[in-house]
Amino acid sequence: MTDTETVKIPRGQVRRVAIIGGGASGAVTLDAFIKERAFDEIHLFERRSVAGGVWVLDEHIDQKQIVGRVAPGAKPEVLDPPLPIPVLQEGQSLVKTPSSQFRFRETPSYEGIRTNIPEVFMTYSDRPRWSHLDQPEVDTLTTRDVVQSYVADYINKNEGDKTHEIFYNTTVEKLTKKGLKYELDIRTEVPGSDFETWKKSTYDAVVVATGHYSIPKIPDVPGLQKVYERFPEKLEHAKFYRNLDKYHNKKVLLIGSRASGVDLGHQISKVSSQVTVSTRSLERSILQPTPSSLFQIKPIIERYSVVEDRITAHFSDGTVLEDPDYIIYGTGYYFSYPFLKQQYPDFVAQPSNEYLPFSFQHTFYVHDPLIATVGVPIDSISFRAFEYQAVLISRFYSGKAELPSLQDQLRWCLARVIKVSGERPDSIERGVHTIGIVEAVSYRDELTALGGGVSPIGSGKAFPVFGEAETTEIIKFVLLKGKEVPEEIQQRAKSFAPVPVNVSISV
Numbered sequence: 001m002t003d004t005e006t007v008k009i010p011r012g013q014v015r016r017v018a019i020i021g022g023g024a025s026g027a028v029t030l031d032a033f034i035k036e037r038a039f040d041e042i043h044l045f046e047r048r049s050v051a052g053g054v055w056v057l058d059e060h061i062d063q064k065q066i067v068g069r070v071a072p073g074a075k076p077e078v079l080d081p082p083l084p085i086p087v088l089q090e091g092q093s094l095v096k097t098p099s100s101q102f103r104f105r106e107t108p109s110y111e112g113i114r115t116n117i118p119e120v121f122m123t124y125s126d127r128p129r130w131s132h133l134d135q136p137e138v139d140t141l142t143t144r145d146v147v148q149s150y151v152a153d154y155i156n157k158n159e160g161d162k163t164h165e166i167f168y169n170t171t172v173e174k175l176t177k178k179g180l181k182y183e184l185d186i187r188t189e190v191p192g193s194d195f196e197t198w199k200k201s202t203y204d205a206v207v208v209a210t211g212h213y214s215i216p217k218i219p220d221v222p223g224l225q226k227v228y229e230r231f232p233e234k235l236e237h238a239k240f241y242r243n244l245d246k247y248h249n250k251k252v253l254l255i256g257s258r259a260s261g262v263d264l265g266h267q268i269s270k271v272s273s274q275v276t277v278s279t280r281s282l283e284r285s286i287l288q289p290t291p292s293s294l295f296q297i298k299p300i301i302e303r304y305s306v307v308e309d310r311i312t313a314h315f316s317d318g319t320v321l322e323d324p325d326y327i328i329y330g331t332g333y334y335f336s337y338p339f340l341k342q343q344y345p346d347f348v349a350q351p352s353n354e355y356l357p358f359s360f361q362h363t364f365y366v367h368d369p370l371i372a373t374v375g376v377p378i379d380s381i382s383f384r385a386f387e388y389q390a391v392l393i394s395r396f397y398s399g400k401a402e403l404p405s406l407q408d409q410l411r412w413c414l415a416r417v418i419k420v421s422g423e424r425p426d427s428i429e430r431g432v433h434t435i436g437i438v439e440a441v442s443y444r445d446e447l448t449a450l451g452g453g454v455s456p457i458g459s460g461k462a463f464p465v466f467g468e469a470e471t472t473e474i475i476k477f478v479l480l481k482g483k484e485v486p487e488e489i490q491q492r493a494k495s496f497a498p499v500p501v502n503v504s505i506s507v
Helices: 024-036 144-156 224-230 259-268 382-397 406-423 428-432 439-450 468-480 487-496
Strands: 016-020 041-045 093-096 164-167 170-178 181-189 196-203 205-208 235-237 251-255 274-278 295-298 301-307 310-315 320-322 326-329 371-373
Touching: 016 024, 016 196, 024 041, 024 144, 024 164, 024 382, 041 170, 181 205, 224 235, 224 301, 251 259, 259 274, 274 310, 371 382, 382 439, 406 428, 439 487, 468 487
Parallel strands: 016 041, 016 205, 041 164, 205 371, 235 326, 251 274, 251 326, 274 295
Antiparallel strands: 093 196, 170 181, 181 196, 301 310, 310 320
């Protein structure tokens, strides 16, 4: 195959598939592969004892384990290095004592967290309803436990199918390419014991559905290293927030104003003496100014100073905050796939570790498309976007769909970075995979076209249809932001309306 030919997998080449991750991305991927009826074995590996991904709540976190765990500027090669791999042959297993390496396996869920995306986008097309709406008379949002149960039930709905198997408490620690096959080193914890088991197993293709909310990122701001060294107990990442207990009557500095940062700020302000939120760009933030001396909004922090036992944060507008009791960074996460590091060192962009430079349509690793990812797109109407990815991958692996040439895929990746660098010069890395609710419409159309259209090709799962409910929610979102509804969305809305409507008003 040349660099200018389309990329297609011969039918029957992929018989055995590994799916890594049992959250929202892994659940819909498993369903799509089962429905394709083209694979002999589908194995899903989930590191926890239950399905649900980031929606699983780890109520109790050992504070001694997390204090000082994330140093300012620390990258995944330090925070999340690969484990040593025991020497094994295919089919051989080994029992050994567990590694003591900290793995950041806790989820970022906390008490009281609710969804912030409408039900129509956070469900799959064949099960478009949650079991419970938190405030049905007001919105279509719900609680964390409802989403976790929804994902777990979706994984289990194909329980009678004989082609798949789910392995809990299990992680893939290394992937090695051997010819056309992928050899995985697989580690399984044995709950309540002092040992773990290892084995090697070979697959024809691998789907990485591990998400990207695991390895926390704290930037290296001038002076923050000294704060970390002197007062490690005061410096935290939002990933480890669980409840309000320790913030009563405390002065809290929170950095970051995207969804999780905003929610934490409002939650902590209920009990703290003061919350100060530092944001890079108030225009892009979903945070709204609150006229209160107890809840302040500030620009970026330029530096910290420590004089004796006094911490001072210096903001870019010349103001300062003195003596914060806690400094919480809600500044996101790194992409980290330690099991791919040796085989594919360019899988994650270096040195930033904040995007996948060779991910065509945020889904296929250009240099080896039998390695795919589901769940990478950010702000992209969530579960429904994952469903589009999963259907496309299942059709491609079964030989029913093809991808553009290697040259065209590389052009797409480069064009994506160039586009983002013009739109978000202050945050290129995060922007590469940030699609947004409006752009997600064309993204879904592109994936559907690549997959050969909405209907299954023979057997398989259909692509979701973008319908009236989705269009209505997008229009609500755009108008809420005070922007004009794009022409493409207007046309879709008019096709559903019984009479002509005008939704182009900017408010």
